[in-house]
Amino acid sequence: MPILYIGNKNYSSWSFRPWLGMTVAGIAFEERLVPFNADAKNPDFAAFSPTSQVPALVDGDETIWQSLAILDHVARKNPLSGLWPESDKDRSHAMAISCEMLSSFFALRGACPMNMRRERAAIDVTPDIAKDVSRVETIWSTCLQASGGPFLFGTFSLADAMFAPVVNRLDVYDLPVSVDTPAYMATIQALPAWKEWEAAGKAETWVVEADEA
Structure with a gap:
């Protein structure tokens, strides 16, 4: 099951995008929330994200970062999800x-x-x-x-x-x-x-x- 790393749900709009898309589409994933520190970043992000930012999706041996790239990735792997429009x-x-x-x-x-x-x-x-x-x-x-x-x-x-x-x-x-x-x-x-x-x-x-x- 892919792992979606996200930041604080109150603030992290970039995390919200793939989380919402995957949840509405019924795509199974494991959520791992790693909170921001006082500087709105966290050095722990580097353990799973090449940019040290959230969100990041770890799908098997692939790591995908950036909200739109994550959504495109899961949409292509789940073509019946409806995440991409039909035409x-x-x-x-x-x-x-x-x-x-x-x-x-x-x-x-x-x-x-x-x-x-x-x-x-x-x-x-x-x-x-x-x-x-x-x-x-x-x-x-x-x-x-x-x-x-x-x-x-x-x-x-x-x-x-x-x-x-x-x-x-x-x-x-x-x-x-x-x-x-x-x-x-x-x-x-x-x-x-x-x-x-x-x-x-x-x-x-x-x-x-x-x-x-």
């Missing part, structure tokens, strides 16, 4: 927006780190944050209009897992969103896997300044 066009679209999640939205990610324990409260929204939120909403609305929902490509896919931490950000930082966005957020937050992770994150007692996205 070539949708798979390419899902890859494009997942890569955009990896490489963009720095203002949103920097000002609003994932925090499952945070009480909902608004923050000052800078133009850069507003631009990031607008782009996320455009991605979501374009996908949902094309697929008919309730997930980005109709059924749950790795693209939904990649954007799941943004749902937490929009919620707990009470960021202004368009009228259609809350319905998709509610769909993600209603997942049993979301609720399981969220409850575990809220139960954690660690407090760190986590530089996670």
Whole structure:
């Protein structure tokens, strides 16, 4: 059984992505949580991760790091999981927006780190944050209009897992969103896997300044 190494569930958005995707898809794995230290890192990460970061998946003699790479790996090994959309066009679209999640939205990610324990409260929204939120909403609305929902490509896919931490950000930082966005957020937050992770994150007692996205 593959082993998924993750960080704190309250903070670690990158860990949340493959954990959520694999859990929703019904892919069996062993979870090993190694908490951050006060610097939002941990030297113990080097024992299982070539980058000394989480997440990392150890699957037999293979070690895969980076959230999207992990999700792609398990999706290819489990082709009936539904983690990749069925059509070539949708798979390419899902890859494009997942890569955009990896490489963009720095203002949103920097000002609003994932925090499952945070009480909902608004923050000052800078133009850069507003631009990031607008782009996320455009991605979501374009996908949902094309697929008919309730997930980005109709059924749950790795693209939904990649954007799941943004749902937490929009919620707990009470960021202004368009009228259609809350319905998709509610769909993600209603997942049993979301609720399981969220409850575990809220139960954690660690407090760190986590530089996670």
